[in-house]
Amino acid sequence: MATTAKLQVENNNPVVAIQGLLRGLLENESIGGVLVPVHHFGKSMPMPTLVTDPDQLSGADPLAPAFPMNSAKLLSRLTRGQTGERIAAVLRPCEIRAFVELVKLNQGSLDDVVIVGVDCMGAYKNTDYRTFLAGRDPFEATLAFHGDHGGTDKPDAGGVELSAACKSCEHPSPANADLIVGLAGADLRDALPVLADSARGEALLNALGLPAMGENGRAKTLEALVKVRTEHRDAMIEATRAVTGTLTDLSEYLSACVNCYNCRVACPVCYCKECVFNTDVFEHKPWQYMGWAKRKGSLKMPTDTIFYHLTRMAHMSMACVGCGQCSNACPNDIPVMELFRTVAARTQESFGYVPGRSLDEPPPLSVFKEDEFQETVSHMA
Amino acid sequence: MSSEFEPTILAFVCNWCTYTAADLAGTSRMVQQPNLRLVRVMCTGMVDPKYIVKSLLSGADGVLVSGCHPGDCHYINGNYKARRRVKLLNEILPQFGIERERVKLTWVGASEGNEFAATVNGFINEIRELGPMEARSMAVV
Structure with a gap:
């Protein structure tokens, strides 16, 4: 060869x-x-x-x-x-x-x-x-x-x-x-x-x-x-971590998000045939919105923005190849690529997974071993 | 403030082991704090990470996922899959200041009513100590 x-x-x-x-x-x-x-x-x-x-x-x-x-x-x-x-x-x-x-x-x-x-x-x-x-x-x-x-x-x-x-x-x-x-x-x-x-x-x-x-x-x-x-990547990850360290920070980072889901559409590894965020799970009733708003005094609309992004991270961060099409597709110029790559860096490292490296490496969430991640399980008594 | 704070805990428990254990703990009249909301699922292997994320963003201060001991899963290996998913959340959520302790995975067998009561009471105490989830006070989630 x-x-x-x-x-x-x-x-x-x-x-x-x-x-x-x-x-x-x-x-x-x-x-x-x-x-x-x-x-x-x-x-x-x-x-x-x-x-x-x-x-x-x-x-x-x-x-x-x-x-x-x-x-x-x-x-x-x-x-x-x-x-x-x-x-x-x-x-x-x-x-x-x-x-x-x-x-x-x-x-x-x-x-x-x-x-x-x-x-x-x-x-x-x-x-x-x-x-x-x-x-x-x-x-x-x-x-x-x-x-x-x-x-x-x-x-x-x-x-x-x-x-x-x-x-x-x-x-x-x-x-x-x-x-x-x-x-x-x-x-x-x-x-x-x-x-x-x-x-x-x-x-x-x-x-x-x-x-x-x-x-x-x-x-x-x-x-x-x-x-x-x-070097550029490491600086980018550090900068992103610095401004997304709390839920409030993350919320501010994503504050221009209009739930258009373009980042999901553009993402090559968002693999679900039908995304849950397009289903009637999110067809809430007016009285539900009123209830949520009353609980805190106000409710940002559209709802579930942070939920959407955290769910996407859980679903695709392991397979994120860093192509940046999410940022390319964002109509409001939210640096989503930076966010997803920062999260992916840690999740991929924790499972020792490099997406796209080899066809012989199964996606981590599709397999398991019997004897692994013992520290993830708590024992009370 | 933390002395007045009463945490809300959501628990996803599998039908075959932990739910049965919860039943046993109840019928055995074991003392459990009332902060827990049980969601019975057929297997911990069906608990998608988004259920846990949604719970934490919608008012839960902690989420317990509890199923059969390794090797005992009614569906052979659902609990191993749950372990990988909780591991994944352990890596994602702390990056946004959601403490790792807020998501707990345990194995509680059907006959372990006392273990269930101890797990629940221990977890509630831990979260009471830790304080409320940040999302509770956020208008924007």
């Missing part, structure tokens, strides 16, 4: 080079379609698109610093059940990790999908991406974002900052992919290394007939990137 092929870059344009790679995959008889972000209408947000015609890959921009949604959920739709054809999916590392979590819950399958991971340099919030584009051609903007050398965070490119989730993401390199485009450390005007990370990927890469490529400093670049981001 661990073949590294050389993807030649022409005209200083790595995006076109990756389009060429995808075209090569699509022309391979075993791949029927490619899921990849595509600029429709020649501008604006690149949306995940299932491309089956190689000619339509000209709009594909997998390097755009835009992240409209976590594609893990879309891939789940494409792989639940059979199409009879294999597809390739170009995903960010956090999308792969979220998809692995969904596969563990039988909400997707890796059987008929080839995962193409790209080293992730981060993305802007949806609203910031528009500011970043500033009317430019999106492909030009993508190239300007990455510059000549892959792998250095450019948080201030275009006058807007990368999303907080990306700045504090310690997983810039894809895990559990079949093929990896090694953006980090690459000279983007010259060539990109394509690494095979599974037997399946190896076979596909060999079929493409690309020349071999040597070490180009990717590991070192990634290491430096992880260091910066980990």
Whole structure:
């Protein structure tokens, strides 16, 4: 394993080079379609698109610093059940990790999908991406974002900052992919290394007939990137803890929440088919509201905001991959990603669980051992 | 103030073991403080974390989850699942100032009426000592 092929870059344009790679995959008889972000209408947000015609890959921009949604959920739709054809999916590392979590819950399958991971340099919030584009051609903007050398965070490119989730993401390199485009450390005007990370990927890469490529400093670049981001993450967690240490603080932190549940909709690992907060459990009667209000003299409406967020933490924090789509989706700019990652850091550590790391690790709340967590149980007599 | 504070405790007890023990404690006329509200569930394995969270946000000062001893579960392993869920809440709730002591998990078998009374009385005393839940005085929850 661990073949590294050389993807030649022409005209200083790595995006076109990756389009060429995808075209090569699509022309391979075993791949029927490619899921990849595509600029429709020649501008604006690149949306995940299932491309089956190689000619339509000209709009594909997998390097755009835009992240409209976590594609893990879309891939789940494409792989639940059979199409009879294999597809390739170009995903960010956090999308792969979220998809692995969904596969563990039988909400997707890796059987008929080839995962193409790209080293992730981060993305802007949806609203910031528009500011970043500033009317430019999106492909030009993508190239300007990455510059000549892959792998250095450019948080201030275009006058807007990368999303907080990306700045504090310690997983810039894809895990559990079949093929990896090694953006980090690459000279983007010259060539990109394509690494095979599974037997399946190896076979596909060999079929493409690309020349071999040597070490180009990717590991070192990634290491430096992880260091910066980990520091950022730790500072973020500390800052969040400092302002959410009591229930009153938490309530204030979430005070702009309008119970729209967008964070739940955007969350790739909020896995329930029907959320309890959408059921008539919460169809309270007018006299109930009056009763609750009278008990304390007032009642904030809509009710159950803290309840909703605490429940979500209990349900998804173990699987939180830190993609930040919750914050991206929040209409009131509540830093929910920071909150959920802070909680997840502790819950995941306590169960020794890293979401998306391995298909062989079952979700902690789906299994148990007979002899564990004795300190959780009290003994009176 | 804490001398006047009377805690409200909600207990999720399993039908097969702890509820039966509660019944036994009652019929045996064991002295129990009246601060407890019992919710009978078929198994502690069905106690979703959100039930506990909702209780604490809606006026309970402490929540007891009590089921069969390991190996005795009527549904074979529900109590082990409950243990993981309570463990999870033990990690989440203290981050927001909700003391770990407010959520208690115990195993009380059907014949252990005295154990049930002791557990309940002990827990009520602990929470009386700890003071009221912050959510009681919050208009915004």
